[in-house]
Amino acid sequence: MANLNFIVHDDPVGRKRENYIARVDLEPFGLEGEVEQIWLARAPGELFEVCCIPFRSYGIAFRDHVQLDDDGQYVVAVVRRQGHRVLRALFKYAVDDQRVPQSIVREIRECGLLYEWSGGRYVAIDVAPGVDPSRMVEIFDDAESSGVLFWEWGDADPFVYGNLPVGK
Incomplete structure (x- = not known):
């Protein structure tokens, strides 16, 4: 994989001093030549815990336990889900643009x-176990109907490494 475009997390919600970074290949999700850098912490055994809210990767969420390849560079499987989900939205314009209702940005904040921004147009929100996301879904539905953003659940598709879905 030469000439990769990296999707990075500038301020991961679970960042700690002893974190690691691994990659998720985004080609199986239709993003050829792109990888997402995922922040990780050691988990029991040979596993790692996700310490950020994935922006582009499907089937993986904050606090999930994952397995890395032999080189420790790529996430190859989601081994243990922790019950978190990712609600993410891509805004048509930068969030500081006057065409984006600031009430939406305020509601997110x-x-x-927990949430993370990628640039000025993309937000990933962690929905922890037991949390009712219906208010955010309603806000996103209304904004999508108005053409302000597009939103989706991060588990709309399973995690995939290579050509096969794994860890579902």
């Missing part, structure tokens, strides 16, 4: 959920 005030919803009490």
